[in-house]
Structure formats: C-alpha cells, structure tokens
Amino acid sequence: MKMRNIALALVAAGLIAPATGTAAVTRTQIEDLIVQCAACHGADGVARDVEVPNLAGQHDRYLYNQLLNFRSGRRPHKEMRYMSRQLTEEEMDAIADYYSKLPH
Ligand code: HEC
Structure with missing residues (x-):
C-alpha cells in the first residue's frame, strides 16, 4: 500500500484522533x-519502505525538533505535516522519548 493510502485509511478508520x-x-x-x-x-521504529526513515534509536531531541x-x-512534507498537526508538544516529547529508546 502506498503511504498516502495508508494515511487516508487511518483517517477513514478514525484512528487519527484530535490532540487532547x-x-x-x-x-x-x-x-x-x-x-x-x-x-x-x-x-x-524500523521502516519497511525505503522512502521512510527509521526512528528507532534516533536522538530524542532530533525527533522532537523534526516533529515541531x-x-x-x-520541514515541508505532506503526510508528516498532517500527522504532526494532530500532536501536542507533550505528545511529541513522549513519542521522541519512546522511539529514542528502541533498539536499532
Ligand atoms: C503515511 C506515512 C507516515 C506516517 C503515518 C507517519 N510518518 Fe513520519 N515520516 C514519513 C516519511 C515519508 C518521512 C520522511 C519525510 C521526508 O522525506 O522529509 C517521515 C519522517 C518522520 C520523521 C523525521 C525522521 C528523520 O530522520 O528526519 C519523524 C520524527 C517522524 N516521521 C515521526 C512520525 C511520527 C511520530 C508519526 C506518528 C504520529 C509518523 N511519523 C507517522 C511517513 C509517515
């Protein structure tokens, strides 16, 4: 499945909820x-598609800054703009912390 289709499927499935x-x-x-x-x-945190970066083991500040x-x-990117717009800074921080601690 193409990335755009995945994003649309997630939205359709109601999996992308507004940030709280x-x-x-x-x-x-x-x-x-x-x-x-x-x-x-x-x-x-290890991407299967060559166009998608791995997040596992990446520095947490780096991940947080990219999300911001x-x-x-x-940093222009359609899908990631869409994904990050749903996130609060606290959530970005927690996500960055999570991925930075995964083995790579
Ligand atoms: C539809 C596919 C898709 C989804 C869903 C998605 N991403 Fe991404 N993400 C990408 C792609 C593609 C890139 C590379 C962007 C670029 O080329 O600049 C990326 C880049 C990133 C980066 C930058 C990594 C780097 O090495 O610079 C971070 C951080 C990130 N995504 C976090 C997330 C988080 C957190 C979520 C969930 C809230 C998420 N992404 C959901 C496709 C996706």
Missing part, C-alpha cells in the same frame, strides 16, 4: 499514537 489537552501523556496514550506512526515507520518542524511547515 496538555496533561502528562500516559503510556496508553503514547501507544495509541504510535500505532498511527507504525503504518509507515514500523511498530519497532513538520508541524510548523519549516
């Missing part, structure tokens, strides 16, 4: 978010 508040992000919330990323970046850049449009 600014409260601390729980483990369950992180898992709910990661499921959406796994379609492209792999459940283990995608959201602001400073």
Whole structure:
C-alpha cells in the first residue's frame, strides 16, 4: 500500500484522533499514537519502505525538533505535516522519548 493510502485509511478508520489537552501523556496514550506512526515507520521504529526513515534509536531531541518542524511547515512534507498537526508538544516529547529508546 502506498503511504498516502495508508494515511487516508487511518483517517477513514478514525484512528487519527484530535490532540487532547496538555496533561502528562500516559503510556496508553503514547501507544495509541504510535500505532498511527507504525503504518509507515514500523511498530519497532524500523521502516519497511525505503522512502521512510527509521526512528528507532534516533536522538530524542532530533525527533522532537523534526516533529515541531513538520508541524510548523519549516520541514515541508505532506503526510508528516498532517500527522504532526494532530500532536501536542507533550505528545511529541513522549513519542521522541519512546522511539529514542528502541533498539536499532
Ligand atoms: C503515511 C506515512 C507516515 C506516517 C503515518 C507517519 N510518518 Fe513520519 N515520516 C514519513 C516519511 C515519508 C518521512 C520522511 C519525510 C521526508 O522525506 O522529509 C517521515 C519522517 C518522520 C520523521 C523525521 C525522521 C528523520 O530522520 O528526519 C519523524 C520524527 C517522524 N516521521 C515521526 C512520525 C511520527 C511520530 C508519526 C506518528 C504520529 C509518523 N511519523 C507517522 C511517513 C509517515
């Protein structure tokens, strides 16, 4: 399946929920978010598609900054802009922390 189709399928399935508040992000919330990323970046943070970067073991500050850049449009990318727009900064921080700790 092409990446765009995956993103559309996720939206259609209602898996992409709007970001909630600014409260601390729980483990369950992180898992709910990661499921959406796994379609492209792999459940283990290792992408199966050559056009998608691996996230496992990447530096957490780097991942966090990229998510901010995608959201602001400073790093232009259609799918990632869409994905990052759903995220609060607390969620980006939690996601970056999660992927940075995965083995690569
Ligand atoms: C539809 C497929 C798709 C989905 C879903 C997706 N990504 Fe991505 N992601 C990409 C692609 C493709 C790139 C490479 C962007 C580019 O070429 O600049 C990318 C890039 C990134 C990067 C930058 C990595 C780097 O090495 O610079 C991060 C961080 C990232 N994604 C995090 C996420 C997170 C977190 C989610 C879930 C909320 C997610 N992505 C969901 C396709 C996707």
